[in-house]
Amino acid sequence: MQFGIFGVGDVARDPVSGRTPTEHDRIKALVDYAQLAEDVGLDVFAIGEHHNQPFIASSPTTLLGYIAARTERILLSTSTTLITTNDPVKIAEDYAMLQHLADGRLDLMMGRGNTGPVYPWFGQDIRNGIALAVENYALLRRLWREDVVDWEGRFRTPLQSFTSTPRPLDGVAPFVWHASIRSPEIAEQAAYYGDGFFHNNIFWPKEHVRQLIDVYRRRFEHYGHGAADQAIVGLAAHVFMHRNSQDAIREFRPYFEGSSAYGNGPSLEDTMTQTAVVVGSPQEVIERVLTYRENAGGDYQRQLFNVDGIGVPHKRVLEQIELLGEIVPVLRKEFAQSRPAHVPDAPTHTSLIAAEQAQVTRSETDRP
Incomplete structure (x- = not known):
C-alpha cells in the first residue's frame, strides 16, 4: 500500500501569527x-493544478520536474x-x-476541476465538463499507446498522422487515477479503462464516499478487469497531529475556523466525525485511518x-511529515496483515x- 502527502498549493494567511507567505515561500x-x-519513508508526493488565486500550483510538471531532480525514490503524482x-496533446x-x-517515478490523477471561471480562461465551458473529461482522456490514452494517431472529436481540431513526443518511457504510459468527489460518470470512466479511482474524501461523509467507490468497484468487475475487491482505489485525509490530542485540537482549531474551505460550516468536532479530517495524537490518527477500509x-x-x-x-507542516514518518510503518503493517x-x-x-511483458508472453504462447 502506498502512503504519501498531497497539496493544492494554496496561499493562506496564518490566523495565529497574522503572516501570509509569499508565492515564492x-x-x-x-x-x-x-x-x-x-x-x-513516504511513497508519494502529489500536487494539484490550479490557475486561480490564491493557488500557486499552475504548472505541476515544472514543480515535479524540479523535485524529481532533487529526489531519488519517491513517486511523483x-x-x-x-x-x-x-x-490532451x-x-x-x-x-x-x-x-x-x-525515471518512471510518475503517475497522474485526472480531475475536472471545480472552479467555474477557469473553463473560459482556457476556451471551454464548464457545462461540458463531463463530456470534455471523457473525450480528452480517450484521446490521451491513444496518444500514449499508439505511435501514429488519426483522430477527430468535438472539442479540438482533428489530428492526422500525429505522433506525440517523447514516447512514454519503455513504451509504458504513466498510470492514471481518475479523481472525483461526486460524479458517477468519472467512476464509470475509471472502471471502463481499468484505471485507478481516487476519492478526495476530506469534505464528504463516509456514506457518500462508500457509495461512489462501490459504483467504481462494481463497474471495474463488469468490464472484466478483475474482481470488485481488486479495483485500484485511493483515499485522502486531512491530518494534524500533536503528541497530545487536546493540544492538536487546540492548535488546529484557528486554522480550521479561519479557512475558506472549512470555516462557516460544521464544527471541527462534527467535521472530524463525518469526514476524513483527522486531528489528534499519532495513535488516534492510526486508529482512525485503519477504519477507512470500510469507506x-x-x-x-x-x-x-x-x-x-x-x-x-x-x-508545523514539517513536523506533521516527520510524524507521518513515524505512523506510516505501523499503518503499512496493520493494513498488510x-x-x-x-x-x-x-x-x-x-x-x-x-504486466506488459507477461501479456506479450501469453500472446506468444497462445499462437497456433
Whole structure:
C-alpha cells in the first residue's frame, strides 16, 4: 500500500501569527515537503493544478520536474491534472517528458476541476465538463499507446498522422487515477479503462464516499478487469497531529475556523466525525485511518494525507511529515496483515512493464 502527502498549493494567511507567505515561500516550501517526505519513508508526493488565486500550483510538471531532480525514490503524482481545460496533446507530451526525467517515478490523477471561471480562461465551458473529461482522456490514452494517431472529436481540431513526443518511457504510459468527489460518470470512466479511482474524501461523509467507490468497484468487475475487491482505489485525509490530542485540537482549531474551505460550516468536532479530517495524537490518527477500509469497501491501494495549506506554518507542516514518518510503518503493517493475497498493490512503472511483458508472453504462447 502506498502512503504519501498531497497539496493544492494554496496561499493562506496564518490566523495565529497574522503572516501570509509569499508565492515564492509556498513554492519553495512544497519542494521541502517532497524532499522530507522521501527522507521519512513516504511513497508519494502529489500536487494539484490550479490557475486561480490564491493557488500557486499552475504548472505541476515544472514543480515535479524540479523535485524529481532533487529526489531519488519517491513517486511523483498530481492531485489534479485538469483533463477538461488542458489540451490532451500537451498533457501527453508534458507528462511523458516528466516520466523520462523521473525515471518512471510518475503517475497522474485526472480531475475536472471545480472552479467555474477557469473553463473560459482556457476556451471551454464548464457545462461540458463531463463530456470534455471523457473525450480528452480517450484521446490521451491513444496518444500514449499508439505511435501514429488519426483522430477527430468535438472539442479540438482533428489530428492526422500525429505522433506525440517523447514516447512514454519503455513504451509504458504513466498510470492514471481518475479523481472525483461526486460524479458517477468519472467512476464509470475509471472502471471502463481499468484505471485507478481516487476519492478526495476530506469534505464528504463516509456514506457518500462508500457509495461512489462501490459504483467504481462494481463497474471495474463488469468490464472484466478483475474482481470488485481488486479495483485500484485511493483515499485522502486531512491530518494534524500533536503528541497530545487536546493540544492538536487546540492548535488546529484557528486554522480550521479561519479557512475558506472549512470555516462557516460544521464544527471541527462534527467535521472530524463525518469526514476524513483527522486531528489528534499519532495513535488516534492510526486508529482512525485503519477504519477507512470500510469507506473504501475493502482494501485499497493508496492513502494520501494533506498536511499543509489553510495557513498552517511551514515549521508545523514539517513536523506533521516527520510524524507521518513515524505512523506510516505501523499503518503499512496493520493494513498488510489482513490484506488478501489476490488484492493487487498500486501500479508502478516497474509493475506495468512486468504486466506488459507477461501479456506479450501469453500472446506468444497462445499462437497456433
